[in-house]
Amino acid sequence: MLGYIEAEKPELRLREFAIYNGWYCGLCKQAGRDYGQLLRLGLSYDMAFLGLFLGALEEGPETIRQEHCIAHPVRKKNVVYDPVLAYAADMMALLGWENYLDDRKDRDTDRDPLSERLLKTASAPGLRRAYQKARGNHPETAAGIREALEALGALEEQNCSRPDLPAEAFAKVMQTVFDGRLRQTGADANVRRIVSEFSSHLGRWIYLLDAADDLEKDRSSGAYNPLLAAADGGQDEALIREEIRPVLYHHLGRMTDAYELLDIRKNRELLNNILYLGLRRKTDQVLDPSCSNRKNDIAQRKAEQNDIERSI
Numbered sequence: 001m002l003g004y005i006e007a008e009k010p011e012l013r014l015r016e017f018a019i020y021n022g023w024y025c026g027l028c029k030q031a032g033r034d035y036g037q038l039l040r041l042g043l044s045y046d047m048a049f050l051g052l053f054l055g056a057l058e059e060g061p062e063t064i065r066q067e068h069c070i071a072h073p074v075r076k077k078n079v080v081y082d083p084v085l086a087y088a089a090d091m092m093a094l095l096g097w098e099n100y101l102d103d104r105k106d107r108d109t110d111r112d113p114l115s116e117r118l119l120k121t122a123s124a125p126g127l128r129r130a131y132q133k134a135r136g137n138h139p140e141t142a143a144g145i146r147e148a149l150e151a152l153g154a155l156e157e158q159n160c161s162r163p164d165l166p167a168e169a170f171a172k173v174m175q176t177v178f179d180g181r182l183r184q185t186g187a188d189a190n191v192r193r194i195v196s197e198f199s200s201h202l203g204r205w206i207y208l209l210d211a212a213d214d215l216e217k218d219r220s221s222g223a224y225n226p227l228l229a230a231a232d233g234g235q236d237e238a239l240i241r242e243e244i245r246p247v248l249y250h251h252l253g254r255m256t257d258a259y260e261l262l263d264i265r266k267n268r269e270l271l272n273n274i275l276y277l278g279l280r281r282k283t284d285q286v287l288d289p290s291c292s293n294r295k296n297d298i299a300q301r302k303a304e305q306n307d308i309e310r311s312i
Helices: 014-035 045-055 084-105 114-137 139-157 164-185 189-213 215-221 226-231 237-259 268-287 291-311
Strands: 063-067 077-081
Touching: 014 045, 014 063, 014 077, 014 084, 014 114, 014 268, 045 084, 045 164, 045 268, 084 114, 084 139, 084 164, 114 139, 139 164, 164 189, 189 215, 189 226, 189 237, 189 268, 215 226, 215 237, 226 237, 237 268
Parallel strands: none
Antiparallel strands: 063 077
16 A cells, blocks of 8 residues: 555544554554564555454454554553454565565666665565565465556556556455455455445545656656546646546545445444545645645644644
């Protein structure tokens, strides 16, 4: 995932905020236990959301402990322990290796700073070992992810001018990731169908939002961007973003329609915050044609977040 799935933190109550960070810290520790320190560098709130969402469909409350860690050696932090986090860590390993392979073949790799290229090269053996272990745990899921990403890569190689096609391919990645845990736990067929709908629209939203976010960078570098390919270079970035806005809102709406059909057994308020407030905020941040306004808004939200963290 690409870093777009976040809560609207200033709107969280203190307990919800503590649980939210607990899932993030819990996944970090789980990844360290299962795969070592390297995988923890790929930690994101996106992957913590995967655990949070899938865990909300399962019986039993999560366990929350107060623990120290390398990043917070003085003050203890909330750490969630839940069986679903082992699955989320496995998905981090699978997607981390696939992301490395994508970076390696990217046409802009040679333009990266030397230090960044060396770091990626040095991390490759560890990422490969983590991938092989996770693939052994989830061979069907790993194969499904690879198949969907190969389809996505083929469309991007063709400079596909229909954004819905690569978005659909990425949606299949998300469907595979979410469904893997449901198959593992023997979830009801109807639940799997609803989560498939949810994750499909989540994947489309992520892919198209990332394309909107990268318009200037991709136009400058010449990298493939489905929105630029559709516009055939004839529109400015602000107009392209406004044209994709209703499509992104559509996918958010379909996603939450599916979500409302699910039996959410815990952390509903936190999930509501992410899905109804956080994703909408992230969408509007990316689509705002004024970069300076987006940066000022992000800085303001970070300041508000820091105030909340100091109060906990």
